[in-house]
Amino acid sequence: MQAACMECGTQVGLERKPMQYHCGICGGILRIVHDFSQVDAARLKRVFDERRGMRNSIAASGVWRYKELIAPELQDDVVVTRNEGNTGLYEPAPVKDFAGVRRLYLKAQSENPSGSFKDNGMAVAVSHGKWLGYSTFACTSTGNTSSSLAMYAAIAGIQATVLVPSSEVSPNKVLQTLAYGATVNTFGGTYDDGIRWLSINAEQQGMYVCNSVNPLRIEGQKSIIFELAHDLEWQLPDWIVLPGGALSNAAALGQGLHDLYTLGFINRLPKVAVIQAEGASPFHRMVAASHRTLTPEPKPSTRASALNIGNPPSWLKALRMLEMTEGVTAAVSDAEIMEAKACVDRSGIGCEPASAAAVAGLRKLVRNGIIAPEETAACILTGSMLKDTDAIREFHMDGVPSAPPLLRNTIRSVTLSSCDGIMVK
Structure with missing residues (x-):
């Protein structure tokens, strides 16, 4: 490899x-x-179609289904899987109308077994680390990476050690990580501080790092775009829109699109839009200023905790992806994110705040004339709505000033009477 x-x-x-x-x-x-010189795209398309019906092999996974394009060197006996991928593709009319495009797909990576897109990459990273003989796996995380690693470590019977900032992290994700059995260490710093610590200490302590600095994580996450293209019979929409925190998903998207286009699985490249939160948008600021070097945000702050990253490790890969696809970036406010989240939630699909940044960003790009209303788009929903239930409570029950009244819902206090039915107080 x-x-x-x-x-x-x-x-x-x-x-x-x-x-x-x-x-x-x-x-x-x-x-x-990869050496793809012997790849026959037409044959592999048939193979991938056949594997979609399999249930009792690693091909049941929406990642390992595409093993020839991801990690062909790994033997099946080291593969760790929980049938990740296989996530739904939806076209909810309310969200399409909210965003303002002719056709909108939502790829719900929130339906992964640990509840986020991180499972696609983590399945491959943990399998590779197991192949190398590691017994301790580590990451720093704002929540989704740690819970995904903890889940796969539990499946594989290995030790997971995670570093989690002590503030601006969803407690749901930390509790999920604890429940899977990982060793959780909180620290008074940011995600970026944790990454720096691992870069200095992981090798000495015999740890295999599962953050996006690990190129195998990126390889696994390529499967998201493979599955999306497969879902749409290898005809991708005009735009793919996704949130950007550490930018691993943007990096993986770019590599996946490059592979599909080079091998002839798709006949054109869609444009890509990477959306960041205004309080944590170093990548957007770099692209908007036409700079070639990223200046970190020393104190990132956003309600979308998964985007609360000031120095994204995969920024260079993400930049190359934007250049390849003639893509764009945008930054949206927390209020715009929460409004978009409420719309996605009310459509019956739901998502965490970071996921909703993609929908909010798409709406902003349409309103600013960058994406035309007659174009088609797919938004990647990266995490489940249950990843951050505090966000739901704040929006619907705590009276957040920016919450649109039509999207806010409240709990009613009622009196039950056998004669009069339900009487609202």
Whole structure:
């Protein structure tokens, strides 16, 4: 298994310990390099179709179904899976009308077994670490990564150790991580501080790092775009819109689109829009200013906790993806995010605040004339609404000033009477 540096092109082998996450020459981030010279796209399309009906093999997974394009070197006996992927694709009319486009798909990665898109990448990262012989797996997280790692570690019977900032993190995600049995360490700092600590200490402590600095995480997350394209019979919409925190999903989307287009699975590239929260938008600010180097946000702050990242590790990969797809970025306020979330929730699908940033961003880009109303789009919903129930309570019950009255719902106090029925107080 080979990787290459994004900066200088140095080749790095990933077949043995210690796992390498950065180039030993220039410190650049790595990407997996595949030899697809023998790939027959037409044959693989038939194989992928056949695997969709399988239930008692690793092909039942929406990740491992596409193993030839993700990690063909891994033997089946090291694969860790919980039938991740296989998430729904929906076209709710209320959300389409809210966003203002002709046709809108929602790809609900929130339906993954741990409740977020992180499962697509984590299945591959943990399998690779197991292949290398690691017994301790680690990450720093605002919540979704830690709960996903904890789940796969429990399935594989290995130890997970996670670092979680002590503030601006959803308690639901931390509780989920605890329930799966991981060792949870909170610290007084940001996600970026945790990443720095792991980069210095992980190798010495024998830990396999499962954050997006790990190129195998990105490979697994490619399956999201593979499955979306497969769902749509290999005809993607005009735009794909997704939220951007650590930017691992944007990086994976770009690699997946590159692979599908190069191999002939799709005949054109959609444009991509990466949406950040205004309080944590270093990538958007860099792109808007036409800069080539990211300036970190030292104190990121947003209600969408999964986006609360000031120094996204995968920014360079995300930038290359935008250039390849002629894509754009946008930043939306917390109020816009919560309004979009309420709309998605009321459509019967639901999502966490970070996911709703994609819908809010799509609406903003349509209103600003960047995306035309007659175009089609797909939004990636990255996390379940139950990942952050505090956000639901704040919006509907605590009287958040920005909550639109038509979307706010409240609990009513009633009196039950056998004669008079329900009488509202």
